[in-house]
Amino acid sequence: MxxxxxxxxxxxxxxxxxxxxxxxxxxxxxxxxxxxxPLTPRVRRALESLPGAIIISTILPMALQGGLAMSAGIIVSGAVMALLKKDTLAVAAAVLAVAALRHFGV
CATH class of the missing domain: 1.20.5 (Single alpha-helices involved in coiled-coils or other helix-helix interfaces)
Structure with a gap:
């Protein structure tokens, strides 16, 4: 190199x-x-449900393998997103929650 x-x-x-x-x-x-x-109503519904399915298939293995801190971070992220509708704040809150919990040994 x-x-x-x-x-x-x-x-x-x-x-x-x-x-x-x-x-x-x-x-x-x-x-x-x-x-x-052809974009039939059935195909349209299937395409509209894809983003949620992709997010769940990405997050669920992390929650199951990441332990309590990761699961708490996902819950914090969901709560912040539901309350504030700001994705950047939700990610930041989740990162801070996971970092804090891991700092304290959780």
Missing amino acids: SEGLFSADSMFVSAVLVMAAATYAMRAGGYWVMGRV
């Missing part, structure tokens, strides 16, 4: 380029596929 601030080895650059190409292919493919799917 060469020295310098902006140096990178060829394997790293190749990996980034392959991931970028795969990301673009998935996005373009999604537009292509959805251009051929």
Whole structure:
């Protein structure tokens, strides 16, 4: 690996380029596929429910494996979001709650 601030080895650059190409292919493919799917009420309901399903599938494993502090952070985040409707504040409150609980050994 060469020295310098902006140096990178060829394997790293190749990996980034392959991931970028795969990301673009998935996005373009999604537009292509959805251009051929009729938007019936059933399909529309399924697409509208996806964001919630993705969030739950991301958060649930963290809550189950992260222990009490992580679960409390998720609850704090949900409460702040429900009360204030500010996602940045909800994330900040969750991070602070988890950090405080872990600092005190929870």
